[in-house]
Amino acid sequence: MMFAVEYYLGLILIGIVAGFASGLLGVGGGFLIVPFQYFLLKYIGVEPDLALLISFGTSLAIIIPTAISGAYKHSQKLDNIVGPGIRLGIFGILGSFIGGFVASLAPSRILEIIFGCLLLFIAIRNLLSRDKKEIKARFDFNFLAIMLTGLFVGFFSGLLGIGGGIFLIVILTMLFGFSMIRAIGTSSVFISLTAIGGTLSYMISGWGVNTFPFSIGYVSIVNFLLIACFSVPLAQVGAKYAHKLPEKRLKQVFGVVVLYIALKMLGILP
Secondary structure: OOOOHHHHHHHHHHHHHHHHHHHHHOOOOHHHHHHHHHHHHHHOOOOHHHHHHHHHHHHHHHHHHHHHHHHHHHHHHOOOOHHHHHHHHHHHHHHHHHHHHHHHHOOHHHHHHHHHHHHHHHHHHHHHOOOOOOOOOOOOOOHHHHHHHHHHHHHHHHHHOOOOHHHHHHHHHHOOOOOHHHHHHHHHHHHHHHHHHHHHHHHHHOOOOOOOOOEEOOEEHHHHHHHHHHHHHHHHHHHHHHOOOOHHHHHHHHHHHHHHHHHHHOOOOO
């Protein structure tokens, strides 16, 4: 099956936007990769249920190299992110693996609504965000805290095809007193590991079920290659700007974009 030219152009555009957002905000970019792929797949006539699972599975596969690219750039400037990121990520892999299997069994409309609500939360949080002062840690960043945080964020990562950085950054800054830039760096390390568990579970659960051409389970090879080619280098650019630009203005711009996508996913906008 040959795809239309606009399909390939759409995938390239997704890679550029999601890659930059990933490096800039320490997120996997899945909150953009999932809905954009979903709309694009539906546009070329793929059934909504299948389109959603392909979007989730492929998004997680793309997040692995994209987040590694951003994490590498952050680790050059910050020396205390790799250890915490890996410790969280080990539990994140397990949570994400479980979340991916749950997603393949759940009705797609329920997942669409959950995803839309998540995006709404992200949008409102970005639009209302104030300049972050250092927040005092409310809890010790000990083994139990790391395990519970990794499993919790990992589960939602696998369930919704996102890296989970959106949740993790909130938890690290609000509960464990991380500075914003350290939370972003740690998150990018965590995401690159967590996405592995979810990707594997979507490959296994979609094996022999997915009818979309050039796929391994629910992971589309065409989508993966084209988006990742652009998202990986753009994550480096985003990470570089994260250390330079005013955080508040950036968050407001992304807030508006994400709000639009959220309302579209929830069916409020056509």
